[in-house]
Amino acid sequence: MARSSSGIVAGLTVAALAAVGFLAFQAHANVPDDLGKPSGTVSAKASAPKTPKAAKKDPNALPVPSGTGARVVYSLGTDRVWLVGAGNKVKRTFKVTPGTVDPAVGSYAVTSRTGLTPGSDGTQIEHVVRFTQVSSIAIGFSAAVDGTTEAPDPGKKLGGIRATRADGDAMWAFATVGAKVVVVK
Template identity: 40%
Template sequence: MTSQQQNAPRSPARVKRGRVSPMATVAAITAAALVGVGVLAVQANGSAPNKAPSAVAAKQQPPVSTNQVGQPVSPAPDPALALPASSGTGKRMVYSLSKARIWLVGADEKVQMSAAVVPSTVIPAAGTYAVSKRIANNQSADRVAVQYEVLWGPKGDTTKFAMEAVSSLPGDQMPMKPEAKTGGVRLTQNDALAVWQFAVLQTPVVVVA
């Protein structure tokens, strides 16, 4: 190749083919950036929870009742769970036959616990008795193994009745109604344990209709 050929300028056609339009380059870069942003948005959307935790937690909270000025109002107590009237004074255990429920009342007249019971097949008369004996494990009159047995009864038979739990049941399961003759008033094991801890010897047992 001669020196004239080396120094000769390119033809206009060749220069035109070798250049890239600056506008085209900017457009291509902008398009690529938009595609990348779209991919990141899709990935972020796929990994994010559908709902914010605070919104879910707020939705799960129960509604709170309020009065006319917007102050929270406690729900009214269930009358069926109220301590029966004319059920004695001082520390005592109250047993309602009609409600099939007991109340443990402290010396300050405050109810420490209330629990449903399964009544015995032998029904005690209304009146005031006293705890006469406590047996950790025993066999009831209907030959069922029981525990946390707190016995009470009339003067002629101070162990005729009892608060007790069926030994074979889980702690929070109510026992079935006894079929055979028994003075055992039955509770869950958890409730019977509370009675056992509360009702020491000579604790009054007040039976109401």
Template identity: 35%
Template sequence: MTSQQQNSPRSPARVNRSRVNPMASVALITAAALVGVGVLAVQANGSAPNKSATTTIDKQQPAQQQPTAPSTNQAGQTVTPPPDPTALPDDSGKGKRIVYSLAKSRVWLVGADDKLQMSAAAVPGTVSPTPGTYAVSKWKATAKGADGASVQYQVLWGPASANTKFAFDAIASLGGDQVPQKPAAGTTTGGVRLTQNDALAVWQFATAKGTPTQIVVVS
């Protein structure tokens, strides 16, 4: 090959084949960078702690264990929230029982395992029992209250030394969740009135076979 042939310029076709397209280089570099970021993300995700289990455990913790900030008034003084009227009263016995609060006009059903099963508002009779522990004496599907009202799901209880004169029951003519009215003025009754649905729950609880049901009356 002569010197003239060695120094002769390359043909346009050869120049185009050897030259690298700058746009293609940018695309290749960008793609490689994205692949690297993806690999790092996968590695980071694999080494990161799993927080979903912690969240589930937190949700399963009882509400009373969650710390709460005390309420304060405008003067910065700590305000104690009022007691929950639906909370089971303290010193209300042990084991399977129906707890009746005179002050709160409310009943609670507590199982033999001391776990609360139900709480419901009640309409007291005109005669109030003395706080204490009583036994269920008998029950009637339908009956006449001492005030003459037709009742059902009647669970009777009272002092063993006296005629039973207290009972949980429901007015037969009312709907399932309809709250009964207070006994008429001038009547004498120890019936503690509940809605139909609540009285049925008390009936089923008290008449279930197994552990006897106690009635615990608190002030």
């Protein structure tokens, strides 16, 4: 009995494959000659992609989404800051050197500012704009008075996000207490 049931299964399989092959042949034989070719009614310009696949995203472009209205946008992934004015217009963008402790992604407000003070790493800093704390470590933007923007000691827990002096001046003028700060990935 085992032989007869396996013979039936084999016969059905052969019949099914033959039927599929026949249907595929018929479908292929009835394909119009112009299938897959551009039609005369659609211009090449209209069907071309809007942006080339090889186009690279502008590293200075404001991250989307990053909120609305006047705000400071800080990207953890690119270590870049944007000062965004009314109408979503970028007034300035610049690279920064992050501390060893990052803020969480989210929306904050500037909580305090200090004109000149020693940083937690011992460097004299100016134009400190703080916007949050992580485990009692203040997180904020600043500029070293000596102009350095070197990476901090990875063995220390530091929340200072360092900018050049010129960029620190721009941040100081833009981000007053209560100003919105948006942290993105």
